[in-house]
Amino acid sequence: MLGIDWGTSSLRAYRFAPDGRVIGRRDTPRGILTVAPGEFPDTLRAVVGDWIEDGERRILMCGMVGSRQGWQEVPYLPCPAGLDGLAAAAVAVPFPDADVRLLPGLSCRDRHGVPEVMRGEETQMLGAAMGDGETTICLPGSHSKWARVQDGRVIDFTTHLTGEAFAALSAHTILARMMNDRAPHHAGGFERGVARSRQGGGLLRHLFGLRAAALFDEMQEEEAASYLSGLLIGHEVAAALEDGVAPPILLIGADRLTARYGAALAAFGIPHRKADPDAAAHGLWRVASRLA
Amino acid sequence: MLGIDWGTSSLRAYRFAPDGRVIGRRDTPRGILTVAPGEFPDTLRAVVGDWIEDGERRILMCGMVGSRQGWQEVPYLPCPAGLDGLAAAAVAVPFPDADVRLLPGLSCRDRHGVPEVMRGEETQMLGAAMGDGETTICLPGSHSKWARVQDGRVIDFTTHLTGEAFAALSAHTILARMMNDRAPHHAGGFERGVARSRQGGGLLRHLFGLRAAALFDEMQEEEAASYLSGLLIGHEVAAALEDGVAPPILLIGADRLTARYGAALAAFGIPHRKADPDAAAHGLWRVASRLA
Structure with missing residues (x-):
């Protein structure tokens, strides 16, 4: 299985062993801003083509690759949402040699009705959160995210510019x-x-x-x-x-x-x-x- | 008497009758950022030379013209300060045909010791404030100023970017x-x-x-x-x-x-x-x- 975290300014690819261990990783500057419309399949092949030739047939992607400026737009999944929700909302895109799916981002609204969105951070958060109970996660950056994660689901979050x-x-x-x-x-x-x-x-x-x-x-x-x-x-x-x-x-x-x-x-x-x-x-x- | 409000991006000149009425005004884009070091006297002459030839011999200036990037630096006057303090701190600069003086700006510190500065706004504030008692003045702009003015003196102020x-x-x-x-x-x-x-x-x-x-x-x-x-x-x-x-x-x-x-x-x-x-x-x- 291959996992791709494809954001605005970078593309990070992971290759997994059947038990989930990471056995290969690539970090490239091929973020979606560098990819022309229609060139996403070729860009993916340029980065992980050898792994596909090697027999990998399943590719799961998260991040801005699922935005309006990406490969194909995948609607935001409203919070609360966890791993099961993300899996159910994954969207398959045409690709000749493998089963390629895009994950949605998440959305929520604050108590005043103002919307919040994220694409990619939810996958990092749900990959980092352990066990039950409530965790507050901070993911700093250009658009810093703060989320409440409870029992494996993102309850709500805020973004700061x-x-x-x-x-x-x-x-x-x-x-x-x-x-x-x-x-x-x-x-x-x-x-x-x-x-x-x-x-x-x-x-x-x-x-x-x-x-x-x-x-x-x-x-x-x-x-x-x-x-x-x-x-x-x-x-x-x-x-x-x-x-x-x-x-x-x-x-x-x-x-x-x-x-x-x-x-x-x-x-x-x-x-x-x-x-x-x-x-x-x-x-x-x-x-x-x-x-x- | 001539009064000049010489700021970063504009120069506004006023000519006063002996009773204080404004009998002439000019608004030019010759802010201090457009004036090379040493060219302040010539710029002043270019804007109000005819008024000087007409007999005006006293010129009072406020604003960024008294800053490090201006004609000559005039140190900030600490708050509280009013019209008398500004007059006493005015600095004469060499100019052949008239008595030219620069007013200082004001400074203060908040209760944490962080400094505040203004140059030019204090003259507007003390020109606008009337009567006794306390007035709060807001002077919006690139660097918005809020000041407490009491009995003709600027007590303290804040600046917002x-x-x-x-x-x-x-x-x-x-x-x-x-x-x-x-x-x-x-x-x-x-x-x-x-x-x-x-x-x-x-x-x-x-x-x-x-x-x-x-x-x-x-x-x-x-x-x-x-x-x-x-x-x-x-x-x-x-x-x-x-x-x-x-x-x-x-x-x-x-x-x-x-x-x-x-x-x-x-x-x-x-x-x-x-x-x-x-x-x-x-x-x-x-x-x-x-x-x-």
């Missing part, structure tokens, strides 16, 4: 002049930013404070980008905690990001642990084992 | 794809954005909600930019109100912006009124009448 806001604000406002965004991570600056997020006044005011501090030589160029990162992540964490969480928070993602979120959570006094980095592979395997 | 955040987020995130930023103002979309800002969850989450609503056809392209504007202004107003205000809020600025802030304040149930559009001129005249 944190990563994209960092990129836009650090490069396209007056803050760009006072920061070196290629500077290495500055732990002290990050901590200052998290601490500031916990003071009153709101994010928009905290953003200008960065500028004013630089005018008084109270913000050095090498710490400013990390301060901004801490400020934004701190505001995200504060908002997520308002919704209530079940510690320890389970963090899923690359070390670089989960370390920052771990530091922010620690500043808030919230215990956390890091998920197995192969969460997506585990989730794909678990869904595949439920497919008819 | 609202206008710049709008520009960066609307053009440089995924939100850019779903909005027409040349669409006319959409009052319904703006109101929806303000209403959303008053619900929990934080600004970063509210930003992603815009994207998700569009995926469900619950956000039209022609209202999205106004929704984003309402969302950001609503978050700014909510943060400012937390600090406590003395209604009615006095709004200073161009109609296009003050109308939006007025609508947001109305949604929060806060009375407001609009200041005389010549607030900067009044402030310059009031300071000039206190100069030695």
